[in-house]
Amino acid sequence: xxxxRRHLLTLEELSLDEIDQxxxxxxxxxxxxxxxxxxxxxSTGGEATSSSSQPLAEPADPAPAPLRGKRxxxxxxxxxxxxxxxxxxxxxxxxxxxxxxxxxxxxxxxxETLRDTAENIxxxxxxxxxxxxxxxxxxxxxxxxxxxxxxxxxxxAHEHPTQGxxxxxxxxxxxxxEAGSLCPTLKGRRVVILGDILFSxxxxxxxxxxxxxxxxxxxxxxxxxxxxxFSALGVRVSHDLRHALAxxxxxxxxxxxxxxxxxxxxxxxxxxxxxxxxxxxxxxWLHPDAIIMHPGPINRGVEIDSDLADGPxxxxxNQVTNGIAIRMAVLHLCLGGQVLNEPAx
Amino acid sequence: xPTPRRPRPKKPELQTQVLVxxxxxxxxxxxxxxxxxxxxxxPAPSLLWIANARIIDPAAQRDAAGEIFVKDGCFVDSLSAxxxxxxxxxxxxxxxxxxxxxxxxxxxxEPGQLHKETIGTGSRAAAAGGFTSVVCMANTTxxxxxxxxxxxxxxxxxxxxxxxxxxxxxxxxGMKGETLAPxxxxxxxxxVAITDDGDCVQxxxxxxxxCEYAKMFDLPLLDHCQDHAxxxxxxxxxxxxxxxxxxxxxxxAAEDIIVARxxxxxxxxxxHVHMQHLTxxxxxxxxxxxxxxxxxxxxxxxxxxxxxxxxxLGGYNTNFKMNPPLRTEADRQALIAGLKDGTIDxxxxxxxxxxxxxxDREFDHAPFxxxxxxxxxxxxxxxxxxxxxxxxxxxxxxxxxxxxxxxKLHDGAGTLAxxxxxxxxxxxxxxxxxYETARGFSKSQNSPWDGQELTGRVHTTICAGxxxxxxxxxxxxxxxxx
Numbered sequence: 001x002x003x004x005r006r007h008l009l010t011l012e013e014l015s016l017d018e019i020d021q022x023x024x025x026x027x028x029x030x031x032x033x034x035x036x037x038x039x040x041x042x043s044t045g046g047e048a049t050s051s052s053s054q055p056l057a058e059p060a061d062p063a064p065a066p067l068r069g070k071r072x073x074x075x076x077x078x079x080x081x082x083x084x085x086x087x088x089x090x091x092x093x094x095x096x097x098x099x100x101x102x103x104x105x106x107x108x109x110x111x112e113t114l115r116d117t118a119e120n121i122x123x124x125x126x127x128x129x130x131x132x133x134x135x136x137x138x139x140x141x142x143x144x145x146x147x148x149x150x151x152x153x154x155x156x157a158h159e160h161p162t163q164g165x166x167x168x169x170x171x172x173x174x175x176x177x178e179a180g181s182l183c184p185t186l187k188g189r190r191v192v193i194l195g196d197i198l199f200s201x202x203x204x205x206x207x208x209x210x211x212x213x214x215x216x217x218x219x220x221x222x223x224x225x226x227x228x229x230f231s232a233l234g235v236r237v238s239h240d241l242r243h244a245l246a247x248x249x250x251x252x253x254x255x256x257x258x259x260x261x262x263x264x265x266x267x268x269x270x271x272x273x274x275x276x277x278x279x280x281x282x283x284x285w286l287h288p289d290a291i292i293m294h295p296g297p298i299n300r301g302v303e304i305d306s307d308l309a310d311g312p313x314x315x316x317x318n319q320v321t322n323g324i325a326i327r328m329a330v331l332h333l334c335l336g337g338q339v340l341n342e343p344a345x
Numbered sequence: 346x347p348t349p350r351r352p353r354p355k356k357p358e359l360q361t362q363v364l365v366x367x368x369x370x371x372x373x374x375x376x377x378x379x380x381x382x383x384x385x386x387x388p389a390p391s392l393l394w395i396a397n398a399r400i401i402d403p404a405a406q407r408d409a410a411g412e413i414f415v416k417d418g419c420f421v422d423s424l425s426a427x428x429x430x431x432x433x434x435x436x437x438x439x440x441x442x443x444x445x446x447x448x449x450x451x452x453x454x455e456p457g458q459l460h461k462e463t464i465g466t467g468s469r470a471a472a473a474g475g476f477t478s479v480v481c482m483a484n485t486t487x488x489x490x491x492x493x494x495x496x497x498x499x500x501x502x503x504x505x506x507x508x509x510x511x512x513x514x515x516x517x518x519g520m521k522g523e524t525l526a527p528x529x530x531x532x533x534x535x536x537v538a539i540t541d542d543g544d545c546v547q548x549x550x551x552x553x554x555x556c557e558y559a560k561m562f563d564l565p566l567l568d569h570c571q572d573h574a575x576x577x578x579x580x581x582x583x584x585x586x587x588x589x590x591x592x593x594x595x596x597x598a599a600e601d602i603i604v605a606r607x608x609x610x611x612x613x614x615x616x617h618v619h620m621q622h623l624t625x626x627x628x629x630x631x632x633x634x635x636x637x638x639x640x641x642x643x644x645x646x647x648x649x650x651x652x653x654x655x656x657x658l659g660g661y662n663t664n665f666k667m668n669p670p671l672r673t674e675a676d677r678q679a680l681i682a683g684l685k686d687g688t689i690d691x692x693x694x695x696x697x698x699x700x701x702x703x704x705d706r707e708f709d710h711a712p713f714x715x716x717x718x719x720x721x722x723x724x725x726x727x728x729x730x731x732x733x734x735x736x737x738x739x740x741x742x743x744x745x746x747x748x749x750x751x752x753k754l755h756d757g758a759g760t761l762a763x764x765x766x767x768x769x770x771x772x773x774x775x776x777x778x779x780y781e782t783a784r785g786f787s788k789s790q791n792s793p794w795d796g797q798e799l800t801g802r803v804h805t806t807i808c809a810g811x812x813x814x815x816x817x818x819x820x821x822x823x824x825x826x827x
Contacts, residue, residue, distance in 0.1 A: 012589070113702070113705075114706065114707055115706075133707065134709070135707035135708060135710060136590055136591040136592050136661070136708065136709065137590065137592075137661030137707065137708045138707045140661055141661060141707060141708075155591070156591050156592070156709070157591035157593075158590060158591030158592075159591065201591060204589075227588065229583075229584055229585050229587075229588040230588055232585040232588065232589070233588070233589065
């Protein structure tokens with residue numbers, strides 16, 4: 001099986017096989033990322049994997065700089081720190097040259113259209129564009145205009161595919177029977193996404209990936225931010241936190257996006273925290289081995305108690321590390337690389 | 346004690362009002378009814394004989410093979426042998442001959458937005474679509490909120506239009522919803538209705554006063570029913586599809602609330618309020634109930650809202666972006682039911698041209714609106730006649746006599762009655778053809794049907810007895826602005 005796509009626009013359009021290919025490739029990159037301490041640990045634990053998990057074959061380490069000589073443009077027309085840095089680091093680790101263009105610096109502020117900006121970038125012989133844009137559908141629009149790969153780094157409230165990939169990758173690591181492997185499926189895993197779902201591209205991408213991987217997904221939060229229309233995406237919609245969190249194996253918190261909520265979506269941050277903030281008591285309702293995830297940036301004390309964010313159940317920083325591996329895998333595959341660590345049939 | 350049925354106001358209602366002048370010279374600039382300008386200068390009478398047609402005249406409940414005779418721009422029952430010999434004879438070859446189509450909501454973009462459309466190009470697109478009368482909206486630059494702008498539009502119509510174009514005026518100054526426009530002066534300048542179009546009047550107080558005031562001149566208020574607070578930033582129907590696409594939703598409730606408001610104000614003031622481009626199932630229900638109570642309200646639906654749903658937006662194609670937005674299948678079915686049972690009075694296109702570079706943008710940033718004039722008949726036939734099984738005569742009624750009645754355009758408008766101006770559309774209801782915007786007559790190309798095979802084709806359009814469009818070509822000599 002080989003990777004056939006030039007663009008990564010949405011997780012809605014990816015097949016389960018394609019998600020597996022990206023995750024397998026990311027696992028190989030992650031090992032190269034963390035070689036040293038983790039490799040040493042891995043060699044004592046043995047890299048032989050059990051038959052129930054995907055074997056991550058030993059010699060799969062990628063070539064050191066497969067994208068040497070490639071020019072990747074990070075076109076970030078909406079503010080971003082983590083995602084832009086992660087794409088930047090991922091591309092540089094692959095040997096690519098990276099040029100970052102931010103909204104305020106680009107010609108869009110002078111009235112240039114997105115089409116013109118993008119065609120200019122292509123004319124400068126860029127090899128790929130990573131785009132972050134406040135308007136949903138913009139990456140698809142660019143993919144219809146340009147012939148170079150377009151990677152969606154978040155489009156409005158639509159999708160943030162690399163975030164959905166890194167989050168599900170993190171879950172597959174967690175549920176794997178052995179360190180260093182990935183759980184072949186998330187079938188039946190009880191995943192709760194809590195917070196601002198309406199405006200969240202992270203939620204949408206996660207929902208698509210989780211459903212394809214078989215997870216049992218509940219979204220929960222105030223009715224204004226968690227509208228019933230989401231049930232059409234195959235998830236349970238709940239406004240009852242206790243019920244939703246009971247025995248959940250993963251809880252993913254989403255940031256309350258103050259900047260988008262000039263519209264009165266809930267009375268106050270205080271009331272939100274009172275009703276839906278994750279604190280120790282509520283965390284105790286979770287499955288004992290549950291993990292707590294957050295795509296960042298965290299509003300400590302709003303959607304999550306500060307202690308929980310730093311506590312043993314939190315995998316928040318592991319998500320960040322996985323974000324590099326996932327973006328390396330996506331850039332590698334969309335720019336013509338082969339799938340690494342071919343999953344077992 | 347409420348009086349559900351209010352008497353139709355007599356015209357003129359207020360004799361003492363200086364501004365009221367109900368003997369306005371002509372509400373439509375071209376051609377002055379009943380005779381066309383040409384006939385007054387030309388010595389030879391214009392004679393037309395259409396033979397071998399399937400004549401559909403909803404006003405007469407007529408759907409039968411027959412002939413049509415025209416003399417001096419008007420229908421006549423027969424022609425003398427000498428006139429027949431002199432007449433231009435058109436063998437319709439079995440085509441349907443119906444009254445020229447009437448569209449009570451189009452945007453011709455003149456003055457001020459001539460890169461999108463002009464009265465010249467828009468009237469040609471209309472003629473190509475079988476239309477002989479269109480009502481143009483007042484959201485031009487500057488808007489039609491003063492008699493001078495209306496006069497400018499009348500001048501352009503006289504100079505450039507190949508069919509009848511009826512201007513509307515604004516309800517409020519600058520369509521800002523704050524101060525009443527000089528509605529009396531607009532009436533005297535010859536507008537057929539007042540409307541703030543896309544900028545629905547939000548203040549119930551202003552709308553109430555506009556209703557009371559416009560009623561003096563028997564001017565209908567055309568309202569684009571949209572509550573702004575409920576639709577801030579909205580670009581498509583709110584529902585499952587907007588949820589999937591991550592686009593800001595425009596809930597049905599925002600239309601329903603204003604439809605209900607307008608019904609209440611019409612009941613309270615007796616003014617005629619017309620609901621433009623209805624999209625919501627519950628709005629249709631509200632209108633049905635209001636009409637049953639005898640309240641003076643009417644409504645229209647567009648071909649695109651009865652043909653398409655929000656599922657069409659999956660590819661973020663901006664040619665499916667319009668306001669109000671495409672709704673769900675349930676709404677679509679409710680519109681069709683409303684058209685079938687008479688609740689909705691007319692098909693109107695909301696023809697809204699935009700230049701390619703304006704539509705070629707991120708979905709959020711593209712302007713609302715699509716072309717409609719050149720595809721209205723085939724799309725409407727496909728939905729109402731072939732899909733929903735309405736008799737051809739009833740479908741044509743929704744595109745001729747009934748819209749004419751909503752705005753009382755001119756005597757005999759939308760009929761083939763003797764004495765009425767000879768406006769005719771000849772079309773083949775089952776003929777398939779490929780619509781290509783690049784070969785169309787509008788200045789713009791923003792149609793969701795570009796490149797598609799459509800069924801139902803206009804062959805010939807006749808306005809005031811003159812053939813203005815025939816077999817793919819504009820044949821009228823009026824207007825050379827383009």
